[in-house]
Amino acid sequence: MKKIVTIAIIILAGFATRSHAQGFKLGLGVEGALPVGALKSAYNVGAGLTIRAAFGIDDASAVTLTSGAIAFLPKDLSNLGIDTKAQLNIPVKAGYKYKFGGNFYGIAEAGATIVRSYYSDSNGDLQSVGSTHFTYAPGVGVELGGFDASIRYEGYQGAGFMGLRVGFNF
Structure with missing residues (x-):
């Protein structure tokens, strides 16, 4: 997990030396997420x-x-005998972004998400289980100046x- 994040950071840092004239943007964003499917049953x-780094073509x-971290807050499942704590997702995705015209764009990304789920065992000790999954993420957005x-x-x-995702591009 640390290797994937480290590699992503090194790649981003390497491209950060490119100038805006070459079409490079680096953006920081705050994420909000509403679980669906199996994730909705516990969080x-x-x-x-x-x-997010964008390299202009x-x-x-x-x-x-794109990379980062998204934490999910659990539902109260104590009536089922489950003491879920939280889940941390670390996505590492590459994709393609296309401006439709004006300030609107479409984006499609794919990659891997490292998932770490935390829970309490029967002794009350904090435990975790991890996995890595193929991830896909289609979306739409708007850019207004540096705001995204x-x-x-x-x-x-x-x-x-x-x-x-609400962010600012530098």
């Missing part, structure tokens, strides 16, 4: 931070690289969430 909402399109807002569906392994 209410999620929130996190992401970083031409005036209308760019290749993207988008909505997407992000899915993996029979679960997923509707995500809202």
Whole structure:
């Protein structure tokens, strides 16, 4: 897990030396997430931070690289004998972004999400289980100057969430 995140950071840092004239943008975003599918049965909402690099191909399109962390807050499942704590998702996605005209764009990304779920065992000790899943995330958004807002569906392994990202591009 640490290796994937480290590699993503090194790639982003390497491309950060490119100038804006070459079509490079780096954006930081705040995420909000509403679980759907299997994820909805155990978690209410999620929130996190992401970083997105966009490498311009031409005036209308760019290749993207996105990573960050999104934490999901659990529902109360104590009536089922389950003491769920939280789930942490760390996506590492590459994609394509296309401006439709004006400030609106479509984006499609795919990659891997590292999922770490936390729970209490029968002794009350905190435990966790982890896995990595193929992830896909189609969405639409709008850019106004450096401000960037988008909505997407992000899915993996029979679960997923509707995500809202509000960020700023440098």
